Amino acid sequence: MTSILVVEDSPTQAARLRFLLEGKGYRVQLAGNGRLALDAIRRQRPDLVLSDIVMPEMDGYGLCHAIKSDPQTRGIPVVLVTALIDPQDIVRGLECGADNFIRKPYADDYLLVRIEHVLMNRNLRHGADTGGIALYMNGEKHVVNAERQQILDLLVSTYEQAVLVNEQLQARERQVNELNVRLAHHAAQLEATNREIASKNAELEQANRMKSEFLANMSHELRTPLNAIIGFSEALREGLLGELEPQQSEAAGDIYDSGKHLLALINDILDLSKIEAGKMELALELTDIQELLQSTLTVFKDKALAGQIRLRLEMEAIGPVFVDRRKTRQIIYNLLSNAIKFTPAGGSVTMRMCALSRDQLAGRRKVGDDVLPRVERYLTICVTDTGIGISEPDLGRLFRPFVQVDSGLARKYEGTGLGLALVKQLVDLHGGLMTVSSVPQQGSEFMVWLPYRESAADEK
Numbered sequence: 001m002t003s004i005l006v007v008e009d010s011p012t013q014a015a016r017l018r019f020l021l022e023g024k025g026y027r028v029q030l031a032g033n034g035r036l037a038l039d040a041i042r043r044q045r046p047d048l049v050l051s052d053i054v055m056p057e058m059d060g061y062g063l064c065h066a067i068k069s070d071p072q073t074r075g076i077p078v079v080l081v082t083a084l085i086d087p088q089d090i091v092r093g094l095e096c097g098a099d100n101f102i103r104k105p106y107a108d109d110y111l112l113v114r115i116e117h118v119l120m121n122r123n124l125r126h127g128a129d130t131g132g133i134a135l136y137m138n139g140e141k142h143v144v145n146a147e148r149q150q151i152l153d154l155l156v157s158t159y160e161q162a163v164l165v166n167e168q169l170q171a172r173e174r175q176v177n178e179l180n181v182r183l184a185h186h187a188a189q190l191e192a193t194n195r196e197i198a199s200k201n202a203e204l205e206q207a208n209r210m211k212s213e214f215l216a217n218m219s220h221e222l223r224t225p226l227n228a229i230i231g232f233s234e235a236l237r238e239g240l241l242g243e244l245e246p247q248q249s250e251a252a253g254d255i256y257d258s259g260k261h262l263l264a265l266i267n268d269i270l271d272l273s274k275i276e277a278g279k280m281e282l283a284l285e286l287t288d289i290q291e292l293l294q295s296t297l298t299v300f301k302d303k304a305l306a307g308q309i310r311l312r313l314e315m316e317a318i319g320p321v322f323v324d325r326r327k328t329r330q331i332i333y334n335l336l337s338n339a340i341k342f343t344p345a346g347g348s349v350t351m352r353m354c355a356l357s358r359d360q361l362a363g364r365r366k367v368g369d370d371v372l373p374r375v376e377r378y379l380t381i382c383v384t385d386t387g388i389g390i391s392e393p394d395l396g397r398l399f400r401p402f403v404q405v406d407s408g409l410a411r412k413y414e415g416t417g418l419g420l421a422l423v424k425q426l427v428d429l430h431g432g433l434m435t436v437s438s439v440p441q442q443g444s445e446f447m448v449w450l451p452y453r454e455s456a457a458d459e460k
Helices: 011-022 034-043 060-069 087-096 108-126 148-237 246-276 289-299 301-306 325-341 358-365 419-429
Strands: 003-007 027-031 048-052 078-082 100-103 133-137 140-144 284-287 310-315 321-324 348-357 377-385 433-439 443-451
Touching: 003 011, 003 034, 011 027, 011 108, 027 034, 034 048, 034 060, 048 060, 048 108, 060 078, 060 087, 078 087, 078 108, 100 108, 148 246, 246 419, 284 325, 289 301, 289 310, 289 325, 289 348, 301 310, 321 325, 325 348, 325 377, 325 419, 325 443, 348 358, 419 433, 419 443
Parallel strands: 003 027, 003 048, 048 078, 078 100, 310 348
Antiparallel strands: 133 140, 284 321, 348 377, 377 443, 433 443
8 A cells, every 4th residue: 555654734734634645545644844754754664755845843845855865765755735936946846856846725636646646657767768757647658858957947947937827817816806895895885875775765755655645635625615615606606696796797707717727726636646646546437438529629619719729529430438437538638728728829629539459559650569558459539739839858748747848937828737747647547558749839749549448347
């Protein structure tokens, strides 16, 4: 059985090497330094010495020199374990006659392979019949016919190159470690930022809920006295509480109109708050959509006539459909009101209604499948005007609550900016889609596509 003398001053490392080598079938002796190793060699000669370099009393270089200086032991291969930080380590090892080097840190498999090669090379050289130097490497026999100085120069130059490459690799490793530290720092900053954003989002969500609750509560509180004002002003206007002078009757009419306008505004706020709070639900009912459009259009006839605006309705003959009647009326009402308000005298407002298939809609409006609701047929309501139009940068602001495109101090058109925001929310609630196209000073087209439901059981 091949015997190996392990010279190592660390008991832990010595025990580890012993376990590893004995597991591969070697017989192992241990010595804590070079002096104790020489005593062990005199008692029982090993087949190979595996020695650390830095040890008390006698280091690895001294041990190797002592072994190679004695004719009785110079044939024992000596493998030095070193950090190989400087080419001087190699030179000192060659000076003391070391047979091989193993660099720290090393893998167990590499250590075992190096030991096996050293032992095989020893046996090969003992049986060599050539004048060259025989060695065994990578499973093949090699004979080197070169001078010792030539071999030494080649070995040292190769090692210097290896040290240079190693230094470059270590520099790259330091750069990678620095980058990892910086990345970890940035990751920590990003995580802290994400936590802050999440906290702010929670605060905003809470503030939005409180706002919706406040608007809903205030709307309820305002509607009760406002309905009373509307009722009494209507009674005064109609003469139910006695005859009024023409000027008084006109004032009562103004109070009534203003009250109705304010009530409509409060109702819009209340509906918008319910939608944002997730408390608004659809109440689908079978609806004659043609009658609904005609009756809603009638409300605006006098206003359009007074403003010298042509009001037209174009409808396709379709049967009753299931929609939320009140919310659909709100959609139509707000679109018509908005179109008439922004159309100057002499202009026109046209409302069209038809039913389109999904393919017709995609081809006609050039809308991709990624934005179209997943239904096969649509109820399409389009309101077109010849009004002031909307510029491209302002289109994205149309559907924000309380935002008006004409927001200057000298604003020409009245309004709160709730109408289109409410229309968009009601269309979304139906599971539909709304788009707008506009050219400044030429007019706008608002188009609503609602899923065509022929029964209340149809999905949104």
